[in-house]
Amino acid sequence: MSERKPKASRQAFGEALADLGATHPHIVVLDADLAKSTKSELFATKFPERFVECGIAEQNMVGVAAGLGLAGKNAFCCSFACFVAGRFETIKISVAYSGGNVKIVGTHAGVGIGPDGYSQMGLEDLALMRTLPTMQVFQPSDEVETRQIMEYLASHDGPAYLRLTRQELTPMHGPEYRFVPGKIDVLAEGKDVAIFATGGPVMHAMAARAALAADGIDAAVINVPSIKPLDHDGIAAWATKVPLFVSVEDHNVLGGMGGAVAEVLASVPRSARLHRHGILDVFGESGEPEDLYRKFRLDGPGITAVVREALGR
Amino acid sequence: MTQDRQTAVAALDAQCTRLRRDILEMITEAGSGHPGGSLSAVDLIATLYAHHLRQGAARASDPTRDRFVLSKGHGVPALYAVLAEHGYFPHADLKSLRKLGSPLQGHPVVGTVPGIEACTGSLGQGLSVAVGMALAARLDGHDARTWCLMGDGEIQEGQVWEALMSASKFRLDNLVGILDFNKAQIDGLVKDVMPIEPVEDKARSFGWLTRRIDGHDFEQILSAYAWAEVPEGLPKLIVADTIKGKGVSFMESDLVKWHGVATTREQLEKALSELSVKGAGR
Ligand SMILES: Cc1ncc(C[n+]2csc(CCOP(=O)(O)OP(=O)(O)O)c2C)c(N)n1
Numbered sequence: 001m002s003e004r005k006p007k008a009s010r011q012a013f014g015e016a017l018a019d020l021g022a023t024h025p026h027i028v029v030l031d032a033d034l035a036k037s038t039k040s041e042l043f044a045t046k047f048p049e050r051f052v053e054c055g056i057a058e059q060n061m062v063g064v065a066a067g068l069g070l071a072g073k074n075a076f077c078c079s080f081a082c083f084v085a086g087r088f089e090t091i092k093i094s095v096a097y098s099g100g101n102v103k104i105v106g107t108h109a110g111v112g113i114g115p116d117g118y119s120q121m122g123l124e125d126l127a128l129m130r131t132l133p134t135m136q137v138f139q140p141s142d143e144v145e146t147r148q149i150m151e152y153l154a155s156h157d158g159p160a161y162l163r164l165t166r167q168e169l170t171p172m173h174g175p176e177y178r179f180v181p182g183k184i185d186v187l188a189e190g191k192d193v194a195i196f197a198t199g200g201p202v203m204h205a206m207a208a209r210a211a212l213a214a215d216g217i218d219a220a221v222i223n224v225p226s227i228k229p230l231d232h233d234g235i236a237a238w239a240t241k242v243p244l245f246v247s248v249e250d251h252n253v254l255g256g257m258g259g260a261v262a263e264v265l266a267s268v269p270r271s272a273r274l275h276r277h278g279i280l281d282v283f284g285e286s287g288e289p290e291d292l293y294r295k296f297r298l299d300g301p302g303i304t305a306v307v308r309e310a311l312g313r
Numbered sequence: 314m315t316q317d318r319q320t321a322v323a324a325l326d327a328q329c330t331r332l333r334r335d336i337l338e339m340i341t342e343a344g345s346g347h348p349g350g351s352l353s354a355v356d357l358i359a360t361l362y363a364h365h366l367r368q369g370a371a372r373a374s375d376p377t378r379d380r381f382v383l384s385k386g387h388g389v390p391a392l393y394a395v396l397a398e399h400g401y402f403p404h405a406d407l408k409s410l411r412k413l414g415s416p417l418q419g420h421p422v423v424g425t426v427p428g429i430e431a432c433t434g435s436l437g438q439g440l441s442v443a444v445g446m447a448l449a450a451r452l453d454g455h456d457a458r459t460w461c462l463m464g465d466g467e468i469q470e471g472q473v474w475e476a477l478m479s480a481s482k483f484r485l486d487n488l489v490g491i492l493d494f495n496k497a498q499i500d501g502l503v504k505d506v507m508p509i510e511p512v513e514d515k516a517r518s519f520g521w522l523t524r525r526i527d528g529h530d531f532e533q534i535l536s537a538y539a540w541a542e543v544p545e546g547l548p549k550l551i552v553a554d555t556i557k558g559k560g561v562s563f564m565e566s567d568l569v570k571w572h573g574v575a576t577t578r579e580q581l582e583k584a585l586s587e588l589s590v591k592g593a594g595r
Binding site for chain 2: 036037041053056057059083119120285286287288292295
């Protein structure tokens with residue numbers, strides 16, 4: 001299950017989905033000509049009769065998933081994050097409002113997709129999905145967490161959005177880890193600053209913590225796999241423990257996880273101020289994933305520099 | 314064929330062999346990209362720029378120019394190669410494809426290099442944009458034509474059919490659609506993933522005039538483009554039967570595999586050995 005090797009969260013998702021198919025007969029899976037990339041093909045090979053290939057027609061796919069969900073199935077509907085989120089209003093009406101049991105899966109999220117460039121980058125999906133009532137929003141940071149979120153989604157009845165990476169993620173968790181929807185996951189304690197990270201950048205936040213420690217800065221790293229429901233109380237508690245929050249995500253800084261944390265901070269007593277870091281409301285571009293993470297300061301050195309600047313040290 | 318036509322066809326043939334080499338070299342250098350659909354489309358795009366598109370590098374931002382919208386944006390290596398061939402930007406830039414900071418983005422982006430008319434890469438959007446451009450030319454009272462190239466998998470998108478419907482409603486006889494019908498997409502063959510046939514019947518029932526050609530036969534491409542330029546009160550669709558990976562034997566025999574995988578150096582050498590340019594080089 002967890003081999004403690006780096007693995008893309010899309011790969012972990014595909015493997016978990018294929019396993020869960022055996023114990024959850026009401027799971028059906030839809031894809032839009034990207035099954036090889038989203039890794040839904042692992043399910044398709046094992047359960048061809050419960051796999052629906054929709055072709056390059058994401059809007060229809062979302063609608064068909066909604067119908068399957070309303071008729072008693074748990075429909076996992078997969079494509080790149082940018083293309084599923086692009087069918088937002090169909091998700092709003094046919095999925096969320098209609099109350100169907102649909103899991104929207106967006107892979108290749110963020111600039112981490114690399115050289116394909118901005119048109120293939122989901123950089124606004126969290127912001128969109130978060131605004132739909134009843135829609136839950138999750139983003140795992142490694143294989144173990146992906147699998148646990150999948151176990152939850154396999155039996156959760158209701159709409160949810162799952163955001164996954166193309167790139168490999170270093171393990172952050174051991175097999176003893178328990179994902180809890182609506183809870184933050186404190187990876188490391190610290191008293192000078194709390195770095196809130198989600199998805200691809202989480203492992204880099206841990207690297208930044210080590211670099212900061214060498215400079216005498218004690219940074220907590222808090223993984224946020226559950227963006228909605230969000231851990232209001234957990235975040236509020238940290239807001240009185242440290243002077244600074246830095247949120248880090250491979251998503252537009254507007255409306256994503258950092259935006260969600262800002263909404264909590266606005267309504268609680270706090271000593272912490274928040275610096276939101278991510279894609280600074282600009283378009284993404286082509287480049288190797290590592291080069292883009294460097295450019296957008298989402299890698300270890302980048303996050304280290306951002307935290308130091310925010311602390312003024 | 315007249316003497317002139319024979320000369321034109323021979324020149325296109327030689328040019329497209331060179332362009333195929335450019336495409337494969339730039340994708341290999343980038344380490345990622347879409348060779349199959351670039352090679353299936355390059356004959357169609359090169360013929361358009363060489364003989365029918367009233368544009369040229371000097372007129373790339375002239376408001377009355379003909380416009381070409383590459384709706385299947387992942388085929389952009391073919392367009393970049395053609396644009397470089399026609400002097401829109403230096404040929405040497407091709408090797409920066411997909412690199413950080415390069416104007417040659419992985420999918421077309423307006424404003425990066427001259428000649429890119431729309432941001433595409435999210436499939437299914439180009440024809441609608443082309444409808445808008447054709448409507449604008451009519452409103453402005455000039456005779457500019459808009460050409461739009463789509464993939465066969467791409468037209469599974471519902472928006473394409475909304476665009477088809479609107480173009481015939483508006484009787485846009487200054488709009489030409491070209492379908493690169495290479496029979497393959499990512500998850501398999503088009504006929505298995507989501508069949509589109511009978512595609513000509515479908516387009517006709519949406520009010521378009523259609524014609525079907527071999528998309529690698531320059532004589533047929535030239536005649537179809539000449540036909541498309543004759544205004545008949547309705548938009549026209551050219552359904553071009555093509556081969557994904559055309560020109561490279563190991564791609565032609567494995568259509569689906571070569572959608573979005575870059576050739577290695579070794580594979581490139583093998584491919585280039587099948588693409589030898591007779592006579593003088595560039
Ligand atoms: C809206 C959208 N969905 C999915 C994709 C991912 N994608 C890129 S190319 C491709 C297959 C395209 O097939 P086709 O149109 O037949 O192109 P060709 O075979 O000519 O390369 C897909 C699904 C995309 N770019 N846009």
